[in-house]
Amino acid sequence: MRDPDRSQNIIEAAVRVFARKGYYNSRVSDIAREAGIAAGTIYLYFKTKDDILVTLFRDKMAEFVGSLRKAIADEPDAVAKVRRLVVLHFRMLEDDPELAEVVQVELRQGQKFFRGASSQEIGAYFALIGSVLEEGVAQGRFRQDLPVKIATKMLFGAMDQMATSWVLGKRGYSLTDSGPAVAEIFLQGVAMSPGA
Amino acid sequence: MRDPDRSQNIIEAAVRVFARKGYYNSRVSDIAREAGIAAGTIYLYFKTKDDILVTLFRDKMAEFVGSLRKAIADEPDAVAKVRRLVVLHFRMLEDDPELAEVVQVELRQGQKFFRGASSQEIGAYFALIGSVLEEGVAQGRFRQDLPVKIATKMLFGAMDQMATSWVLGKRGYSLTDSGPAVAEIFLQGVAMSPGA
Amino acid sequence: MRDPDRSQNIIEAAVRVFARKGYYNSRVSDIAREAGIAAGTIYLYFKTKDDILVTLFRDKMAEFVGSLRKAIADEPDAVAKVRRLVVLHFRMLEDDPELAEVVQVELRQGQKFFRGASSQEIGAYFALIGSVLEEGVAQGRFRQDLPVKIATKMLFGAMDQMATSWVLGKRGYSLTDSGPAVAEIFLQGVAMSPGA
Amino acid sequence: MRDPDRSQNIIEAAVRVFARKGYYNSRVSDIAREAGIAAGTIYLYFKTKDDILVTLFRDKMAEFVGSLRKAIADEPDAVAKVRRLVVLHFRMLEDDPELAEVVQVELRQGQKFFRGASSQEIGAYFALIGSVLEEGVAQGRFRQDLPVKIATKMLFGAMDQMATSWVLGKRGYSLTDSGPAVAEIFLQGVAMSPGA
DNA sequence: TATGAATGAGCCTTCATTCAT
DNA sequence: GATGAATGAAGGCTCATTCAT
Numbered sequence: 001m002r003d004p005d006r007s008q009n010i011i012e013a014a015v016r017v018f019a020r021k022g023y024y025n026s027r028v029s030d031i032a033r034e035a036g037i038a039a040g041t042i043y044l045y046f047k048t049k050d051d052i053l054v055t056l057f058r059d060k061m062a063e064f065v066g067s068l069r070k071a072i073a074d075e076p077d078a079v080a081k082v083r084r085l086v087v088l089h090f091r092m093l094e095d096d097p098e099l100a101e102v103v104q105v106e107l108r109q110g111q112k113f114f115r116g117a118s119s120q121e122i123g124a125y126f127a128l129i130g131s132v133l134e135e136g137v138a139q140g141r142f143r144q145d146l147p148v149k150i151a152t153k154m155l156f157g158a159m160d161q162m163a164t165s166w167v168l169g170k171r172g173y174s175l176t177d178s179g180p181a182v183a184e185i186f187l188q189g190v191a192m193s194p195g196a
Numbered sequence: 197m198r199d200p201d202r203s204q205n206i207i208e209a210a211v212r213v214f215a216r217k218g219y220y221n222s223r224v225s226d227i228a229r230e231a232g233i234a235a236g237t238i239y240l241y242f243k244t245k246d247d248i249l250v251t252l253f254r255d256k257m258a259e260f261v262g263s264l265r266k267a268i269a270d271e272p273d274a275v276a277k278v279r280r281l282v283v284l285h286f287r288m289l290e291d292d293p294e295l296a297e298v299v300q301v302e303l304r305q306g307q308k309f310f311r312g313a314s315s316q317e318i319g320a321y322f323a324l325i326g327s328v329l330e331e332g333v334a335q336g337r338f339r340q341d342l343p344v345k346i347a348t349k350m351l352f353g354a355m356d357q358m359a360t361s362w363v364l365g366k367r368g369y370s371l372t373d374s375g376p377a378v379a380e381i382f383l384q385g386v387a388m389s390p391g392a
Numbered sequence: 393m394r395d396p397d398r399s400q401n402i403i404e405a406a407v408r409v410f411a412r413k414g415y416y417n418s419r420v421s422d423i424a425r426e427a428g429i430a431a432g433t434i435y436l437y438f439k440t441k442d443d444i445l446v447t448l449f450r451d452k453m454a455e456f457v458g459s460l461r462k463a464i465a466d467e468p469d470a471v472a473k474v475r476r477l478v479v480l481h482f483r484m485l486e487d488d489p490e491l492a493e494v495v496q497v498e499l500r501q502g503q504k505f506f507r508g509a510s511s512q513e514i515g516a517y518f519a520l521i522g523s524v525l526e527e528g529v530a531q532g533r534f535r536q537d538l539p540v541k542i543a544t545k546m547l548f549g550a551m552d553q554m555a556t557s558w559v560l561g562k563r564g565y566s567l568t569d570s571g572p573a574v575a576e577i578f579l580q581g582v583a584m585s586p587g588a
Numbered sequence: 589m590r591d592p593d594r595s596q597n598i599i600e601a602a603v604r605v606f607a608r609k610g611y612y613n614s615r616v617s618d619i620a621r622e623a624g625i626a627a628g629t630i631y632l633y634f635k636t637k638d639d640i641l642v643t644l645f646r647d648k649m650a651e652f653v654g655s656l657r658k659a660i661a662d663e664p665d666a667v668a669k670v671r672r673l674v675v676l677h678f679r680m681l682e683d684d685p686e687l688a689e690v691v692q693v694e695l696r697q698g699q700k701f702f703r704g705a706s707s708q709e710i711g712a713y714f715a716l717i718g719s720v721l722e723e724g725v726a727q728g729r730f731r732q733d734l735p736v737k738i739a740t741k742m743l744f745g746a747m748d749q750m751a752t753s754w755v756l757g758k759r760g761y762s763l764t765d766s767g768p769a770v771a772e773i774f775l776q777g778v779a780m781s782p783g784a
Numbered sequence: 785t786a787t788g789a790a791t792g793a794g795c796c797t798t799c800a801t802t803c804a805t
Numbered sequence: 806g807a808t809g810a811a812t813g814a815a816g817g818c819t820c821a822t823t824c825a826t
Contacts, residue, residue, distance in 0.1 A: 043817095048818085150377050161353025181343045579777075626787045628788060637822090
C-alpha cells in the first residue's frame with residue numbers, strides 16, 4: 001500500500017482496458033497485465049474488482065469537477081461561466097478519449113454507480129452547475145423565476161448526451177467545436193424572457 | 197415460438213425482475229420463475245439472456261416512439277409538438293415505474309446496448325425529434341440557423357437526465373409536472389433569437 | 393434435488409476421495425470425477441464443499457449409532473451389551489476401511505466437526521454408551537458409585553484410539569479381534585470393586 | 589537460525605493463533621503479527637507453514653513426555669506411576685489452555701500429523717505408558733496376561749478423550765480433578781483378575 | 785538478519801445454456 | 806412445446822512463499 005503511484009498506475013491501466021473491452025468483459029488479470037504487474041498485486045491496492053471501477057470514477061470525477069471549478073472561477077459572469085463550462089467539459093473528454101469511452105459508456109452500469117458510492121461525486125458537479133445558474137439569476141442574466149434544479153439537470157443532460165453521441169459515433173468529429181452552439185442554445189433558453 | 201403472448205410474458209417478467217435486481221444480478225431462472233415457466237422454456241423464445249434485454253429494449257422503444265409519433269401528429273405546430281412530446285415522454289415513464297427503472301438505469305449497460313442492436317431504435321427517436329425541429333425551423337418558429345442535430349441531442353439529453361434523476365431520486369415527485377418547464381426552457385433556447 | 397441416490401453417490405465418492413487424499417487435498421472436481429458427474433452437479437445437492445463433509449459425517453454417524461443401538465437391544469444385560477458394542481464398533485470400521493480412514497483421520501479437522509454441526513451425532517453415541525453403563529449400574533453389574541460420564545468417555549476414547557492406531561498402522565492386523573480384550577479390561581475396570 | 593529464542597517466540601505465537609482461529613484459518617501473517625515480526629522473517633526459522641505446526645507438536649510433545657517421564661520416575665510402583673501420569677497429563681493441559689486447544693483439536697488434522705513426522709513423538713509417549721504397564725505386570729500389580737499394547741492404547745485413548753471433551757466443553761470444569769477417577773477405573777481394569 | 789511488497793498458482797462456486805424426457 | 810437436472814467453462818480472490826532492499 002506504500003506506493004500511491006502504483007495505485008494510480010492500476011487506475012490508468014483499468015481505464016485503457018475498460019475502454020477497450022468494457023467492464024464486464026475485462027478480467028482482473030487483463031488490468032494487471034496492462035499495468036505490468038501480477039494479478040494478485042491488484043488486491044494490495046483495491047479490495048475488489050468493483051472497487052477499481054468505483055475508485056476510478058470517484059477520482060476522475062473529482063478531478064473533472066475540480067478542474068472545472070477552478071477554470072470558471074476566473075470568468076466575470078454566469079454567462080461566461082456557462083460558456084467556459086460547456087467547452088471545457090467537452091474538451092476534457094476529447095483530450096482523453098479512453099476516459100471518455102469509460103465515463104460515457106461503461107460507467108453507467110446500473111445501480112452500482114448512480115446510486116451508492118459515486119452519487120456524491122455527481123452531486124458535486126450538479127452543485128457546481130447549480131451555483132453558476134443561481135449566480136446568473138442573481139446577476140439578472142437569467143430568468144428570475146428560473147427553476148434552477150431543472151435547468152441544472154437539463155444542461156448536464158444536454159452535455160452528457162452530446163458526449164455520449166460523440167463517443168458512440170466513434171468520435172468522428174470534434175466535440176469541443178460544438179460547445180459554443182450548445183452553450184448558446186442553453187443560455188438563450190434560460191435568459192430573461194424576450195417578451196418580458 | 198408458437199405463442200407470441202408467451203414471448204411477451206417473458207419480456208414483462210424480465211422488466212419486473214431487472215427493475216428489482218438489475219440486469220447482471222438477475223438470473224435467467226429468476227425471470228422464468230417470475231413468468232411462471234421453467235428456465236429452459238425461455239430458450240424457446242430467446243436465444244440468450246442478452247437477447248431478452250435487447251428485445252425488451254427494442255420492443256419498448258418502438259412502442260414508445262410509435263406512441264409519441266402518433267400523439268404529436270395532431271398538434272398544429274412544432275412548438276405544440278415539443279410541448280406534447282416532453283410531457284408524454286415523462287408521462288409514459290411515470291406511468292410505468294418498473295419500465296422507467298429498467299430504461300433509465302439498467303439499459304445503459306456498456307457497449308451492448310448503445311452500440312449494436314438497439315441503436316436503430318434510439319435513432320428512430322432522434323429522427324422523430326429532429327423532424328419536429330426541422331418543422332419548427334421551416335415554420336419560422338425556431339431559429340433559421342438552428343443546428344438541428346445538436347438541438348436534438350440536447351432535448352433528448354435533457355429529458356433523459358430529468359428522467360434518470362427522477363428514477364434515482366426514488367420517484368419522490370411528479371416527473372410529468374416538470375414537463376412544461378423543461379419544454380419552455382428548450383423552446384426559448386431554440387426560438388428566433390430575441391435580438392434578431 | 394430429485395434423486396436421493398445421487399446425493400448418496402456423491403457421499404460415497406467423497407468417502408473414497410477423502411480416504412485417498414485427505415479432505416483439504418481433495419478438490420470438489422475430484423469428487424465429481426469419482427462420482428462420474430460434472431463438478432457443478434455437486435452444487436445441486438450440497439451447498440459447499442464443507443457441507444459434503446458435514447453431511448457425510450452426520451449420515452455415517454447416525455447410521456453407525458443406529459446400527460449399534462439396534463444390535464445391543466437384544467443383549468440380555470449391560471455386560472453383554474458392552475461386549476457387543478465394542479466388537480461391533482470395531483467390526484463396522486474394519487468392514488469399511490475407507491470410511492474408517494475418513495472417520496478416524498480426516499474427520500477430526502478442528503473446530504468444524506467436534507464443535508458445531510456434528511456434535512449432536514457424537515452426543516448420540518455418548519448417550520447410547522451412557523445408557524448402557526447406567527443400566528449396568530442399575531443391574532448391579534457395575535460399581536454403584538461409577539462416574540458414568542467419565543466411564544463413557546473412557547470407553548469411547550479407548551475404542552477410538554484402538555481404531556485410530558489400527559488405521560494409522562495401515563490396518564495390518566484385525567481390529568475386531570482385539571474387541572474382546574478391550575471389552576474385558578473396561579468391564580473389569582467398571583465392575584463392582586473386588587475389595588467391596 | 590541464529591536466535592533460538594526467536595524460533596521459540598514464533599512457536600508460542602503460533603499456539604495462541606491456532607488456538608484462536610484454527611490451523612487452516614490462521615495466516616502466516618497472523619502468526620507473524622502475533623510474534624511481532626514480519627511475515628518473511630518466519631521463513632528464516634521455518635521452512636513452511638506446516639513446518640511450524642510439526643515443530644510445535646514435536647517440541648511440545650517432547651516436553652510433555654519428558655516431564656512425565658521425570659515425574660513418574662520417583663514413584664515407587666506402577667500403580668502409583670499410573671495415578672501420577674494421569675493426573676499430570678491432565679494438569680499440564682489444564683495449566684496451558686491454549687496449548688490444550690491446539691493439541692486436542694487442531695493437531696488432529698489429517699494425514700499430516702498422525703502419520704509422518706510426528707508419529708515418533710506419539711510413539712515415545714506410548715512407549716512410556718507401555719513401560720509402566722510392563723513394570724506393573726512384572727511387579728505382579730497387573731494381570732500377568734495383560735495385552736500391554738492394547739492397554740496402552742486404551743489408557744492413552746481414555747485420557748485423550750477426557751481432555752478433548754474438556755476442551756470442547758469450553759473447559760467448564762476441572763480436568764485434573766477427574767484424574768483419580770480415570771486412574772482408578774483403568775487400574776482396576778488391568779489389575780489381577782478378582783476371580784484369579 | 786529483517787522486511788513486506790510482490791508474486792501467481794490454485795480452486796471453489798456460479799449460472800447461462802443444453803437436451804433427454 | 807415444456808421441463809429442469811445436468812453441464813462445465815470461466816474468473817475473482819486468497820495466501821504461502823520469495824527476494825530485492
